[in-house]
Amino acid sequence: MPILRLAVALSALAYGSYTDWRTRTAPDSCWLAMGAAGLIILATEMVEEDWDPALLLMLIPIGWFFFDLLIERRGIFEGGVNVPPLALYVVSMAIIAWFFLDHYHEERFWALLSVPLMFLLYFVLYIIDVIKGGADAKALIALSLLIPWYPVMDGLPLLPLPSDVAQYIMPFSLLTLFYGAILTMVVPVYYFILNMVRGDRRFPSMFFGVRMDISEAKKRFVWPMDYIDGDEVRTSSLPKGPESLEEHFASLESKGLTRIWVTPKIPMLIPLTLGLVIAAVVGNVIFFFI
Structure with missing residues (x-):
């Protein structure tokens, strides 16, 4: 298993990364x-390993929470009561409440409960803008369901968990996000070296982007770092992105600018995919140092 x-996770994430890189969109079909x-794999695993049959009921809330997060529908109280999702x-x-009361002592119940709890975590991180892209949040939610606990294979991961409980403290999908976030720290180093070579040495912009002709920037997936503030041209190292790129570029051109600082839109799915590989091969380095 x-x-x-x-294999499923890497295939979906790799394809999602490819489409996100080419078009800056990733299809929901991946997730x-x-x-x-x-x-399907979880249900099969539970049957083959002789889990308590009652625990199969937990697949109902897990499955419903997952698909409801990814599939658009009418709100429960939008235009009257939407009975099916409410039910x-x-x-x-009710299922979760019953298990709390009757199966709270079973480790496998808590293992299953950790899955929707991770759904909730990534949803909240997306709402508060810690996770920037909707596709990134959906990918992590899907990964929480696909790989709910650490995959153990012959000789892998290189750093085994200190205990079974450890994987519920920091689930595998969260470790993947951790490694992905660490990998994104390579980007500022790359920009710094590139700008030093090119001679574009402006601090701190040189850590967050590159200089590019406006005519070229219009064709690329980039956010302009330069903007007009009154009569002055200013630069933001962490731009949020204008509502209209066309108008933004036009305003810069009206000031006589032909070359500006931009920050490329790098899909987070790419470091997440690499983070998945590192997590599966290396394991959790955090527990190794604790």
């Missing part, structure tokens, strides 16, 4: 496929 889980595969939420919460 670990190899199958990793839906990951989640569907995760449910599914009532049933799902």
